[in-house]
Amino acid sequence: MAVYSFASGPSALPREVVAELASDVGNYGGSELSALELPFSEGVFSDILAETECDLRALLGVPPNYRVLFLQGGASAQFALLPMNLLGRGRHCEYVLGGHWSRRAAAEASRAADVWVIASGDGRSLPDPKSWRRSSDAAYCHYTTNETADGLQFHTLPDPFDVPLVSDMTADLLTRGLSVERFGLIYASAQKNLGAAGLTLVIVREDLLGRARRDTPAPFDYTRQAEAASKINTPPTFSVLIAHRMLRWLQNNGGVVAAERRSKAKCEKLYEVIDRDDFYCCPASLPHRSRLNVCFRLSSPRLEEMFLDEAKANGFVHLNGHRDVGGIRASLYNGVSEQAVDALVAFMTNFKLRRG
Ligand code: PLP
Numbered sequence: 001m002a003v004y005s006f007a008s009g010p011s012a013l014p015r016e017v018v019a020e021l022a023s024d025v026g027n028y029g030g031s032e033l034s035a036l037e038l039p040f041s042e043g044v045f046s047d048i049l050a051e052t053e054c055d056l057r058a059l060l061g062v063p064p065n066y067r068v069l070f071l072q073g074g075a076s077a078q079f080a081l082l083p084m085n086l087l088g089r090g091r092h093c094e095y096v097l098g099g100h101w102s103r104r105a106a107a108e109a110s111r112a113a114d115v116w117v118i119a120s121g122d123g124r125s126l127p128d129p130k131s132w133r134r135s136s137d138a139a140y141c142h143y144t145t146n147e148t149a150d151g152l153q154f155h156t157l158p159d160p161f162d163v164p165l166v167s168d169m170t171a172d173l174l175t176r177g178l179s180v181e182r183f184g185l186i187y188a189s190a191q192k193n194l195g196a197a198g199l200t201l202v203i204v205r206e207d208l209l210g211r212a213r214r215d216t217p218a219p220f221d222y223t224r225q226a227e228a229a230s231k232i233n234t235p236p237t238f239s240v241l242i243a244h245r246m247l248r249w250l251q252n253n254g255g256v257v258a259a260e261r262r263s264k265a266k267c268e269k270l271y272e273v274i275d276r277d278d279f280y281c282c283p284a285s286l287p288h289r290s291r292l293n294v295c296f297r298l299s300s301p302r303l304e305e306m307f308l309d310e311a312k313a314n315g316f317v318h319l320n321g322h323r324d325v326g327g328i329r330a331s332l333y334n335g336v337s338e339q340a341v342d343a344l345v346a347f348m349t350n351f352k353l354r355r356g
Helices: 015-026 043-060 074-086 100-109 222-227 237-252 255-275 301-313 338-355
Strands: 066-071 092-097 114-120 141-144 165-168 185-189 200-205 293-296 328-331
Touching (some): 043 066, 043 237, 043 255, 066 222, 074 092, 074 165, 074 200, 100 114, 100 165, 200 222, 237 255, 255 293, 301 328
Parallel strands (some): 092 114, 092 141, 141 165, 165 185
Antiparallel strands (some): 185 200, 293 328
């Protein structure tokens, strides 16, 4: 029986990428060494890192005045490191609370910074960027482009403003076209669209470097990591290689334009089944529905439990909603195939026929 993962992360990976990595673990590039054994300070890994950065820049169109950092600690570490690195003296930062993850980001930042909440969502929709109460003297303005737990996604960019825009794109980086130059800083954990856990990307405009608090630990200081080509300490070498393989896969499969087309096609198939009648119900408001995390409910907790049990028995795993939200969630990151979505659609249609 085929098993399809719809996990919210770490995500499914394309089978071709997994096969390549299995070979890399056995014998990397004919070196007779495992990819797990490559010293980070020597040529082979340096080449992998340089190629990964080059591919990422090409896929996203990262302008030359941005630095790409390969860090550890996940997006959650960035929640605390943003104010340490970007605040400067005596300034505040602004946060948009669209859902679970932006609330977590703001809570963590508020331990080190004066956080102003400039807009909030209601759990079903996101605050329109035009309604954000932005001020011109903030150090930065933070928002989360896709709220993984709530199944919500911003589909429009905020208008350009003087204050640097900082964004958590953990869930949707590389799933749609992006104007990097509209942002001061973008960060993302890799385990959703870019490979496996362990690697966190930070793409930062150069003029925002040099502002870190003096007590910022060196591995977490953007400026020092930029100066050291992300090698202040051992980078997550294998996670970087996984990102490298994943970026090549994206390139060979039509780049970000095709990734966006696939992402739209996958979620539309699921929303279509959900919207057909009231057996399934999606709490997210239509304009803010996420393409990456399709969240839905059934009429009772008992029926949801039956759905999850039967789905699992049929090979559809990790469909449970976020623990604070409940319900069902199908996450459709870059590595989730259209074939997996078609199979899930067939299962959902059949489940409704039997239990509706
Ligand atoms: N931000 C978003 C949007 C997420 O979905 C997640 C994890 O699911 C995180 C941040 C936290 O990432 P990590 O567990 O890598 O710290």
